[in-house]
Amino acid sequence: MTHRIAVIPGDGIGTEVMPEGLRALEAAAKRFGIDLELTHFDFACCDYYAKHGQMMPDDWFDQLKDFDAIFYGAVGWPDTVPDHVSLWGSLLQFRRQFDQYINLRPCKLLPGIKSPLADRQPGDIDFYVVRENTEGEYSSVGGKMFEGTEREVVIQETVMTRHGTDRVLKFAFDLAQSRPRKKLTSATKSNGIAITMPWWDERVVAMSGHYPEVSVDKFHIDILTANFVMHPDWFDVVVASNLFGDILSDLGPACTGTIGVAPSANINPEGSFPSLFEPVHGSAPDIAGKGIANPIGQIWSGAMMLEHLGHKEAADAIVTAFEAVLADADPAVLTPDVRGQGSTETLGRAIAERI
Amino acid sequence: MTHRIAVIPGDGIGTEVMPEGLRALEAAAKRFGIDLELTHFDFACCDYYAKHGQMMPDDWFDQLKDFDAIFYGAVGWPDTVPDHVSLWGSLLQFRRQFDQYINLRPCKLLPGIKSPLADRQPGDIDFYVVRENTEGEYSSVGGKMFEGTEREVVIQETVMTRHGTDRVLKFAFDLAQSRPRKKLTSATKSNGIAITMPWWDERVVAMSGHYPEVSVDKFHIDILTANFVMHPDWFDVVVASNLFGDILSDLGPACTGTIGVAPSANINPEGSFPSLFEPVHGSAPDIAGKGIANPIGQIWSGAMMLEHLGHKEAADAIVTAFEAVLADADPAVLTPDVRGQGSTETLGRAIAERI
Ligand SMILES: CC(C)[C@H](C(=O)O)[C@@H](O)C(=O)O
Numbered sequence: 005m006t007h008r009i010a011v012i013p014g015d016g017i018g019t020e021v022m023p024e025g026l027r028a029l030e031a032a033a034k035r036f037g038i039d040l041e042l043t044h045f046d047f048a049c050c051d052y053y054a055k056h057g058q059m060m061p062d063d064w065f066d067q068l069k070d071f072d073a074i075f076y077g078a079v080g081w082p083d084t085v086p087d088h089v090s091l092w093g094s095l096l097q098f099r100r101q102f103d104q105y106i107n108l109r110p111c112k113l114l115p116g117i118k119s120p121l122a123d124r125q126p127g128d129i130d131f132y133v134v135r136e137n138t139e140g141e142y143s144s145v146g147g148k149m150f151e152g153t154e155r156e157v158v159i160q161e162t163v164m165t166r167h168g169t170d171r172v173l174k175f176a177f178d179l180a181q182s183r184p185r186k187k188l189t190s191a192t193k194s195n196g197i198a199i200t201m202p203w204w205d206e207r208v209v210a211m212s213g214h215y216p217e218v219s220v221d222k223f224h225i226d227i228l229t230a231n232f233v234m235h236p237d238w239f240d241v242v243v244a245s246n247l248f249g250d251i252l253s254d255l256g257p258a259c260t261g262t263i264g265v266a267p268s269a270n271i272n273p274e275g276s277f278p279s280l281f282e283p284v285h286g287s288a289p290d291i292a293g294k295g296i297a298n299p300i301g302q303i304w305s306g307a308m309m310l311e312h313l314g315h316k317e318a319a320d321a322i323v324t325a326f327e328a329v330l331a332d333a334d335p336a337v338l339t340p341d342v343r344g345q346g347s348t349e350t351l352g353r354a355i356a357e358r359i
Numbered sequence: 360m361t362h363r364i365a366v367i368p369g370d371g372i373g374t375e376v377m378p379e380g381l382r383a384l385e386a387a388a389k390r391f392g393i394d395l396e397l398t399h400f401d402f403a404c405c406d407y408y409a410k411h412g413q414m415m416p417d418d419w420f421d422q423l424k425d426f427d428a429i430f431y432g433a434v435g436w437p438d439t440v441p442d443h444v445s446l447w448g449s450l451l452q453f454r455r456q457f458d459q460y461i462n463l464r465p466c467k468l469l470p471g472i473k474s475p476l477a478d479r480q481p482g483d484i485d486f487y488v489v490r491e492n493t494e495g496e497y498s499s500v501g502g503k504m505f506e507g508t509e510r511e512v513v514i515q516e517t518v519m520t521r522h523g524t525d526r527v528l529k530f531a532f533d534l535a536q537s538r539p540r541k542k543l544t545s546a547t548k549s550n551g552i553a554i555t556m557p558w559w560d561e562r563v564v565a566m567s568g569h570y571p572e573v574s575v576d577k578f579h580i581d582i583l584t585a586n587f588v589m590h591p592d593w594f595d596v597v598v599a600s601n602l603f604g605d606i607l608s609d610l611g612p613a614c615t616g617t618i619g620v621a622p623s624a625n626i627n628p629e630g631s632f633p634s635l636f637e638p639v640h641g642s643a644p645d646i647a648g649k650g651i652a653n654p655i656g657q658i659w660s661g662a663m664m665l666e667h668l669g670h671k672e673a674a675d676a677i678v679t680a681f682e683a684v685l686a687d688a689d690p691a692v693l694t695p696d697v698r699g700q701g702s703t704e705t706l707g708r709a710i711a712e713r714i
Pocket residue numbers: 195196226446605
């Protein structure tokens with residue numbers, strides 16, 4: 005069985021880390037006998053947009069919809085294309101049009117990566133944030149009244165559906181159920197956001213009835229962010245609405261010091277459309293062109309993609325490989341962000357060799 | 360000139376820390392010749408509610424409206440009164456009815472208090488979160504459609520007004536202007552929350568025109584929470600909407616390890632109604648009755664109250680006093696949460712003596 009992968013490196017360091025992401029993927033594919041067919045697309049600010057004045061061709065949906073997955077670098081080049089144009093012209097289109105309603109991000113302390121938190125060791129922090137990725141607070145419904153006057157009123161609606169909420173809860177409960185601790189934490193704010201969030205709490209209770217083995221707790225988002233800092237070891241699977249999940253899935257990797265190397269999966273669990281795998285970091289114009297970007301975010305995203313495609317063993321082999329290279333802490337191999345003098349390529353090659 | 364203060368100790372540890380808050384206040388009043396007139400109110404779950412079945416008498420507004428300030432402990436006793444009843448029956452009523460549209464919270468590393476962040480010393484972190492406290496995401500506008508069915512849709516509206524936004528921005532810019540670094544950071548999410556937040560950004564730009572000396576930056580809320588953990592030294596004054604401010608003003612004190620001792624001011628800057636000063640911590644039923652609650656949150660809130668009433672020197676004396684007592688680190692004086700064997704009273708008395 006061949007997996008057809010659309011490869012979109014994007015802009016800036018996206019184009020630098022992608023070759024290393026592919027090197028690791030191909031090493032794992034070879035070792036585990038996985039058949040990958042890669043097709044490259046130049047959809048980016050500095051490439052396609054510069055030539056055509058838009059981020060993608062009009063038929064992008066048809067060109068991409070039959071792939072098994074999209075392997076994505078990072079898009080964005082604010083000097084020439086404003087961020088909201090590049091994001092709503094690609095990444096956010098994929099999430100919505102391909103109904104990638106799960107955003108999944110691991111928060112994990114890694115060997116050799118310094119966490120801003122005191123007294124934490126690898127093994128202490130290892131949890132997932134499951135974010136609703138298509139509705140909720142990210143609606144475009146609303147508007148302005150008395151615009152431009154002293155009486156101006158601006159309204160924006162949060163829209164949650166049972167369909168949209170239950171399916172993300174189900175994914176999160178399934179994930180918790182599959183992990184040794186079997187613990188799910190729900191992010192809420194039902195003491196302040198008085199309509200949607202008490203209803204979210206009810207849906208969590210209803211879903212928990214189907215998962216008697218999963219223990220469930222909930223925190224209001226304010227104290228939950230505080231607990232990410234004070235007690236990150238409490239968490240196993242954290243499920244959250246679009247906005248709360250956006251916050252928690254940056255804060256979690258920040259607590260583990262991994263914001264530069266964390267991966268992110270935008271998943272359509274039914275497989276009716278391709279899922280998308282990308283590093284959390286952006287195109288980083290400030291260090292682009294220097295060949296020093298850390299490729300682990302791209303490589304780890306590749307591992308999540310293989311796991312999604314059914315190759316858990318190959319995914320684990322990639323993670324084990326980069327953890328081992330980080331633990332070795334050879335300065336000639338590591339990139340400057342992790343106290344090395346190496347390059348994107350030296351680190352990528354070392355990881356691929358381990359695999 | 361006499362300042363008339365309404366004193367509401369509330370429930371649980373609220374009733375234990377309040378006497379120490381008053382002890383410090385009275386010591387400062389004596390030293391600086393300030394005339395305070397205190398009137399006690401028993402509005403609480405375990406007191407007024409138990410007798411009357413509501414949190415406050417019907418004429419609470421008239422009873423309290425002419426005070427110069429409200430000194431508030433902590434309200435809540437979930438065993439007998441659900442939190443939303445006790446909160447919407449007192450604290451949240453005050454914020455709205457007395458138009459306390461500013462919620463102000465200091466985030467400061469203190470001597471002798473362990474921060475969860477590595478390698479940070481007192482002096483490194485010292486900023487304020489200014490939160491809009493009456494509108495925005497905390498509206499009760501919205502509702503449900505197809506309720507109870509698979510097609511269920513739940514809508515909640517965020518409502519921002521120019522009046523409500525500009526006045527909190529003005530307060531924050533004034534505060535930044537008065538501080539040595541003169542730096543203001545705005546919390547936004549204009550790349551995702553597409554109607555209210557781009558408009559918030561425009562109001563920040565408009566207001567900044569009146570404050571040429573204040574340097575302004577902005578971060579999306581996701582990376583802003585990450586930066587609280589990674590770079591807390593970047594911040595001086597952070598201004599945010601009701602929900603984002605709620606999150607940041609718990610996360611900030613969590614990063615400094617001070618969530619148990621941080622104060623909070625709910626301010627009506629024009630003084631048309633009383634402002635309210637309260638510790639960030641709640642009534643803490645789990646440790647209530649033991650006499651071991653740390654009273655610094657209440658004492659620090661008293662300092663903010665004196666500053667609000669025009670007595671900056673007296674406020675500074677209180678802060679200097681509890682910082683000195685913390686730095687002394689005498690285990691016989693300190694409460695267990697800061698590695699002592701003392702009590703609420705030993706710590707409160709030591710601080711009052713210093714003043
Ligand atoms: C209790 C709750 C409604 C309240 C809020 O969200 O405003 C609290 O978190 C606070 O910050 O004072």
